[in-house]
Amino acid sequence: MEVSPEYAVQMHGIVKTFGSFRALDGVDLDVRKQSIHAILGENGAGKSTLMNVLYGLYQADGGELFLNGEKVSINSPTEAIKHGIGMVHQHFMLVENFTVTENIVLGEEVCGTAGVLDMAKARQEVVKIVEEYGLEVDPDALIEDITVGMQQRVEILKALYRGADTLILDEPTAVLTPQEIGQLIKIMRDLVSKGKTIIIITHKLKEIMSSADECTIIRRGRYMGTVDVAQTNEAELASKMVGRHVNLHVEKSPSRPGETVLSIRDLHVKDDRGIEVVKGLSLDVHAGEIVGIAGIDGNGQREFVDAIDNLVHAESGTIEVKGKQIQNTTPRNTIETGVATVPSDRHRWGLVLPFSVAENSVLERHNEERFGKGIMLDLAKVEEFARGLIEEYDIRPEGCESQPAAGLSGGNQQKVIIAREVSGEPDLLVAVQPTRGLDVGAIEFVHKSLIRERDRGAAILLVSLELDEVMDVSDTIAVIHDGQIVGSFEQGTVTEEQIGLLMAGGGSK
Amino acid sequence: MPSSLFLLIGITLMYSTPLVFGALSGVISERSGVVNIGIEGMMMVGAFTASAVSYFTGNPWLGFLAAGLTGAIIALLHAFASITFRADQTVSGVAINLLAPGLALFFCRRLFDNAAMTPVYTTLPKLFGDKALAGTPYASLNVDVTVALGLVAAVIMWFVLYKTKWGLRVRAVGEHPAAADTLGINVERTRYVCVIVSGMLAGFGGASVTLAIVSQFTQTAISGQGFIALAAVIFGKWRPHGAYGACLLFGLAQALTVILGGGDIAIPSQLMAMLPYILTIIVLVLFVGRSVAPKADGVPYRKGAR
Numbered sequence: 001m002e003v004s005p006e007y008a009v010q011m012h013g014i015v016k017t018f019g020s021f022r023a024l025d026g027v028d029l030d031v032r033k034q035s036i037h038a039i040l041g042e043n044g045a046g047k048s049t050l051m052n053v054l055y056g057l058y059q060a061d062g063g064e065l066f067l068n069g070e071k072v073s074i075n076s077p078t079e080a081i082k083h084g085i086g087m088v089h090q091h092f093m094l095v096e097n098f099t100v101t102e103n104i105v106l107g108e109e110v111c112g113t114a115g116v117l118d119m120a121k122a123r124q125e126v127v128k129i130v131e132e133y134g135l136e137v138d139p140d141a142l143i144e145d146i147t148v149g150m151q152q153r154v155e156i157l158k159a160l161y162r163g164a165d166t167l168i169l170d171e172p173t174a175v176l177t178p179q180e181i182g183q184l185i186k187i188m189r190d191l192v193s194k195g196k197t198i199i200i201i202t203h204k205l206k207e208i209m210s211s212a213d214e215c216t217i218i219r220r221g222r223y224m225g226t227v228d229v230a231q232t233n234e235a236e237l238a239s240k241m242v243g244r245h246v247n248l249h250v251e252k253s254p255s256r257p258g259e260t261v262l263s264i265r266d267l268h269v270k271d272d273r274g275i276e277v278v279k280g281l282s283l284d285v286h287a288g289e290i291v292g293i294a295g296i297d298g299n300g301q302r303e304f305v306d307a308i309d310n311l312v313h314a315e316s317g318t319i320e321v322k323g324k325q326i327q328n329t330t331p332r333n334t335i336e337t338g339v340a341t342v343p344s345d346r347h348r349w350g351l352v353l354p355f356s357v358a359e360n361s362v363l364e365r366h367n368e369e370r371f372g373k374g375i376m377l378d379l380a381k382v383e384e385f386a387r388g389l390i391e392e393y394d395i396r397p398e399g400c401e402s403q404p405a406a407g408l409s410g411g412n413q414q415k416v417i418i419a420r421e422v423s424g425e426p427d428l429l430v431a432v433q434p435t436r437g438l439d440v441g442a443i444e445f446v447h448k449s450l451i452r453e454r455d456r457g458a459a460i461l462l463v464s465l466e467l468d469e470v471m472d473v474s475d476t477i478a479v480i481h482d483g484q485i486v487g488s489f490e491q492g493t494v495t496e497e498q499i500g501l502l503m504a505g506g507g508s509k
Numbered sequence: 510m511p512s513s514l515f516l517l518i519g520i521t522l523m524y525s526t527p528l529v530f531g532a533l534s535g536v537i538s539e540r541s542g543v544v545n546i547g548i549e550g551m552m553m554v555g556a557f558t559a560s561a562v563s564y565f566t567g568n569p570w571l572g573f574l575a576a577g578l579t580g581a582i583i584a585l586l587h588a589f590a591s592i593t594f595r596a597d598q599t600v601s602g603v604a605i606n607l608l609a610p611g612l613a614l615f616f617c618r619r620l621f622d623n624a625a626m627t628p629v630y631t632t633l634p635k636l637f638g639d640k641a642l643a644g645t646p647y648a649s650l651n652v653d654v655t656v657a658l659g660l661v662a663a664v665i666m667w668f669v670l671y672k673t674k675w676g677l678r679v680r681a682v683g684e685h686p687a688a689a690d691t692l693g694i695n696v697e698r699t700r701y702v703c704v705i706v707s708g709m710l711a712g713f714g715g716a717s718v719t720l721a722i723v724s725q726f727t728q729t730a731i732s733g734q735g736f737i738a739l740a741a742v743i744f745g746k747w748r749p750h751g752a753y754g755a756c757l758l759f760g761l762a763q764a765l766t767v768i769l770g771g772g773d774i775a776i777p778s779q780l781m782a783m784l785p786y787i788l789t790i791i792v793l794v795l796f797v798g799r800s801v802a803p804k805a806d807g808v809p810y811r812k813g814a815r
Binding site for chain 1: 672673680681688691804
């Protein structure tokens with residue numbers, strides 16, 4: 001593509017290698033001024049690497065960079081900021097116990113004489129930008145007291161305060177609720193109408209379709225083309241990104257519910273601050289059925305799952321699995337009763353990251369006789385077991401059983417967990433946020449695994465913050481709000497809007 | 510009775526001053542994200558330097574400044590290990606605490622005819638001059654000049670930390686160094702400066718023992734004050750003013766030791782001498798975990814690691 005001042009950013013033939021690994025292999029990016037340009041690719045495809053080159057965090061090994069038609073080189077974030085490029089990182093770069101204003105001006109403070117801060121004037125400047133771009137946020141609030149969506153606005157304000165014309169947003173919706181995503185898209189449109197250019201890094205197709213003007217696709221460090229979003233659809237984007245056809249919608253046969261496996265009655269649980277967050281929850285899950293729990297984060301999902309797993313104390317109520325009460329016993333009892341859990345945070349709860357894949361694959365089962373006698377662990381048997389799972393579940397890289405789990409990609413880490421949990425043929429599989437942070441290929445795998453387990457005859461409890469996922473995968477959709485199930489529907493008998501209303505606490509069944 | 514109250518105040522201020530410098534030393538270092546448990550050692554080196562320089566030059570002020578300098582030099586070692594080489598900061602601090610008494614004793618024996626303590630020398634003057642208020646009930650309020658210096662240091666640190674851009678940056682570096690880094694703030698340099706200032710203040714703390722409270726350097730001149738100062742940092746929630754208040758409390762405990770131990774009340778002096786240390790333990794038990802340290806305190810910063 002020709003170099004022209006019509007483009008805010010042009011990166012041509014960018015190459016970046018880490019050792020022998022070519023993270024970027026001749027990638028092009030041409031971003032029109034005053035447009036929203038999406039960069040789409042699977043995890044590890046090189047999207048973030050490309051943006052880190054643009055932001056000066058990495059130096060490219062080849063290729064050229066043009067801003068507004070002029071060739072430049074950017075060697076540090078400070079230089080990027082000088083060139084009017086701002087970046088909102090996926091993990092926010094905010095000092096939690098500082099105010100909004102302090103975070104925005106940090107590094108470019110408003111000072112009187114001799115470096116003495118003039119916070120009143122700084123506040124005025126912040127208010128001015130807040131009003132100019134309609135990014136409503138309280139300049140005096142502490143970061144730790146505001147929502148994630150608000151924190152993201154502060155990050156955007158930080159870039160605008162430094163005079164950014166081009167904003168890079170790295171996976172901006174990963175941490176937002178559906179409502180906040182809507183607000184963010186509106187903010188992006190407003191910024192573009194006020195002359196800014198926006199680049200968003202994402203692997204979520206739906207958001208590209210609803211926000212971006214153009215989309216550049218990267219697959220394994222290679223440039224796969226740039227498309228006009230108005231001329232394409234989700235399926236086409238997905239296949240370009242993954243390199244094969246992907247089913248975006250889950251295919252499954254109708255469920256044939258059997259006996260009741262999980263039965264929760266009037267459960268009450270307090271959270272770690274001693275506040276009751278599960279307030280009389282009742283729920284049934286049958287064999288051969290997927291029950292999806294839809295709800296906004298923090299409505300008691302974590303606590304009621306923790307109560308099933310016996311990680312927290314239930315104040316009152318009963319949890320029966322196959323007719324046997326398990327509440328307030330031990331996690332081991334939960335496991336031995338036939339419950340397997342795919343936890344919400346694979347790094348914190350699912351894996352011991354420095355342990356090998358083989359060790360991780362027997363975390364719950366290492367004391368079974370087949371893996372060793374007495375105090376000894378038969379590591380050869382453990383590795384053999386892990387090799388079986390690796391082959392069956394196509395966990396990559398091949399032969400990773402002796403490698404630390406930390407070295408695997410997110411999707412493969414999740415495969416290790418699912419393989420481990422499913423290998424015991426549980427009667428009840430609890431999956432919490434099983435596709436969080438995964439790309440479409442891995443999501444498809446997870447969903448297929450859930451359905452396969454269902455068809456084997458297991459009861460599946462799916463807890464997810466992704467409404468699409470719950471609507472798509474579940475046979476029965478139950479809505480949780482304020483610690484109670486406020487509605488339960490068969491798949492296909494309810495719309496996303498109805499569910500959304502119940503999630504927000506509006507209307508009752 | 511007022512005179513014994515003044516005496517109590519005077520002695521409290523006297524004993525709290527080395528702690529004040531030590532605690533400020535801890536505050537500035539930890540606020541930038543570097544744990545400094547080597548304060549004890551840095552105070553020891555400062556205490557000896559102050560004595561030796563005062564003895565040879567006859568000028569206690571030179572001794573005071575030299576103590577700050579040697580404290581800063583020792584702190585540079587800590588900065589080098591813990592910032593540049595990202596060593597474990599606790600281990601590095603322990604090393605300094607082990608090294609410092611050895612260094613002080615070595616130089617003491619070299620300079621003073623193989624003696625383990627220095628001869629007597631000129632100490633710093635009293636706040637209102639050495640003869641002022643003598644004979645009046647207020648005599649004990651004519652405290653050492655270091656008491657005033659400690660207060661001034663605390664006020665300056667409070668002002669710098671909360672009212673200037675450098676303070677904002679130091680606090681940002683101690684809480685979220687990656688955030689500071691992406692905004693063009695040099696994390697390593699900020700931490701170096703803070704650790705060196707920390708060493709200087711610890712040196713002053715040592716000097717305010719040997720140039721005011723006693724007039725001779727002995728191996729027991731600094732006996733745990735550095736660690737009590739660390740407790741004061743926690744008790745004071747990593748804030749200069751809070752730490753100052755905590756030091757007054759610990760100073761009061763030591764003053765009570767002196768006053769009650771020497772009077773007509775029959776409490777064995779050995780028990781009384783334990784008071785400051787017991788108080789330290791109680792404070793730590795009650796406040797560690799409850800008061801919140803800077804988030805990045807003790808965590809070496811690696812660019813790119815999040």
